[in-house]
Amino acid sequence: MDGIHDLGGMSGFGAVEIEPNEPVFHERWEARAFALNMLGIRLIEAYNVHEYRHAVERMDPAHYLAASYYERWFTGVATLLVEKGVVTRAELEARAGGRFPLARPPADVKSVRVTPRAQPRFAAGDTVLVRDIHPAGHTRVPRYVRGRRGVVARVSRAFEVPDLAGHALSAHLEHTYHVEFEARELWTDAAESRETVVVDLWESYLEANR
Amino acid sequence: MDGIHDLGGMSGFGAVEIEPNEPVFHERWEARAFALNMLGIRLIEAYNVHEYRHAVERMDPAHYLAASYYERWFTGVATLLVEKGVVTRAELEARAGGRFPLARPPADVKSVRVTPRAQPRFAAGDTVLVRDIHPAGHTRVPRYVRGRRGVVARVSRAFEVPDLAGHALSAHLEHTYHVEFEARELWTDAAESRETVVVDLWESYLEANR
């Protein structure tokens, strides 16, 4: 989905401020929220990490931007535990004593175009074109590289395709590639000079340069 | 700027709900905020409507999405009246009795590429390509049509170029065009069929189809 989470290159944001001696968790609830996701993924295996990422992406955009990191994290966890039937929203609202925002439902993704090859299709040095696609469901190809050309810097390992795994579909593996883009190719007139961005992309996001 | 205001085509938003018998203003402050902008633009002429639009665009993205329409409207007005030296932020905070969020400062735009022609460069029926640009300042070319091809449906009148007027630069006029895009050209695999989107674009946003 072309959601609010896909922030790369968006303008209008302010300063990045580093907090000196930042603790791992600022509040007790952050630590508990962190651990609850470990429970959901690893212990009771109610969902996988791709589904978790997608659940966060499905948050209402205003909620997403207003929330702190662990509030987003927690909202993803709670959404999935409700969607998977582990708990009910009514139960959570009753226990919390108020409104309990969850993410929106996922798109009804039934299948995704993947590449069947066991051998990587591209090699280091190849120029590739990122497919200009707008998947309705989970994907990890950021908008800012779609339709852009880059060069394969490294053929990485094969990993589960998130567009499938994010919807609990088959565990299909595909090679991933570290693809390097010139800033000018991405941001045209707004590019700074002598800069590149490397993005880690699954094979089915790419096509050979024409 | 590629700001949060440029929402066309973004996914993740929920239902659109029509309020039956909606009043023009829901609260007294909305009506006052509305009128204060008329004062700023038309009476004291502290800024123009393009600067107003840009001031709203410059709001913090989280504030932009959390705010209602007239809160965005008012934040634009207050921002400009502070930037133009009509009032001070300290004065507003003292009178409001609390924090008074304003938009972020504008980019330092000194000039913008415009087209000098008095006669329209394109005619109805021409295929045009929207320039793939990322202006730092105000612009009215939405991201979703940049780099896309469309057909001129109507040569509209000449109007002030917002990229200049939004920064109180010269009042340069350029022809505008109603350019029609096939949904497939904009949204590729996500497009619905038999749909087009017409976008109203200044001449300098366009180039001849190559």
Add this chain to the structure above:
Amino acid sequence: MSGPRKRDPDAPIAERVRALEEALHAKGLVPEDFLEKRVEEAQENFDPKNGARVVARAWLDPQYRARLLADGAAASAELGFRAANSEYLVVLENTDAVHNVIVCTQCSCTAWSVIGLPPDWYKSPEYRARVVREPRALLRAMGLELPDEVAIRVWDTSGETRFMVLPQRPAGTEGWNEERLAGIVTREALIGVARVVAP
């Protein structure tokens, strides 16, 4: 700000508006009745009933219809509906083949003089984001089911042209006069998210 930690809360919006108004008053910048007049104007002059009158006249008078489609602002002005500035108003005719719908994705520009100040739903991020990408699905969700053979044309008010939809006259209104016809034309029909229906 890198996150929402430890930020003082904003003053309530009503207090902020009052603060700005008072600050301008204190500087002598607010003439008596200026703000009240602008509010009055908004509530009385910017009214979708104006657009409804224009539509009803166009349904009844083919020559007016032709003038309206040729120059929306001039034809509206004939009925006394004049935009504040010399506005370029383009009227979009719905037919059996094409349905038009209006949006402003980047802010919420609207033809105030005929459609009125836009309603909340039109100004919402939801509408602005979705209607250019999935108009058929969104219109359906809003209660307007369009047959597949009807093409949808979405108009993004990204420039200075203002748009108004000329909806199709519904069956069952034969012999109605202008006032009665105007009475069934809604703001939603002028924007293109609804049909006009005879009650």
Add this chain to the structure above:
Amino acid sequence: MSGPRKRDPDAPIAERVRALEEALHAKGLVPEDFLEKRVEEAQENFDPKNGARVVARAWLDPQYRARLLADGAAASAELGFRAANSEYLVVLENTDAVHNVIVCTQCSCTAWSVIGLPPDWYKSPEYRARVVREPRALLRAMGLELPDEVAIRVWDTSGETRFMVLPQRPAGTEGWNEERLAGIVTREALIGVARVVAP
């Protein structure tokens, strides 16, 4: 929802977290100490001091450095820093010609075992939005001024590879031992928004 009108406020986040934890407890899904152990693990095992040790070793031992650049996960594991899953860790070597910096624009993926759980600034929309578009200006604003002749390479953690920057060893640290060197390598340097400086 088309706007923020008339919505009940959310239950506070701490209450919501408590509510979910209690609901899971009530269903018998939370083994004793399970949550506590995960928090302990996060606080003790996911620590930028691990990456600092790796960097210090690489500065001192050219053969270790070569192994680290060839296989980051295996070389980190040599020092006892093992990722939870069989992670693919790629170490990015800063040189006089190229400066590397890491981000995850779509969420906040990080190599926990060597960099630790990421800090607030790394997870902020501000950093995620800006560093891929204006890295030089942003790094400057964050206090890292890079000469124009140094190319910047931004790595977006959009896939399953995890990255760590191998910063340049600062002048003035000749003869330092591994512990002392590790003591000056910050989390920010492992991400690439700061240099390592000798105090």
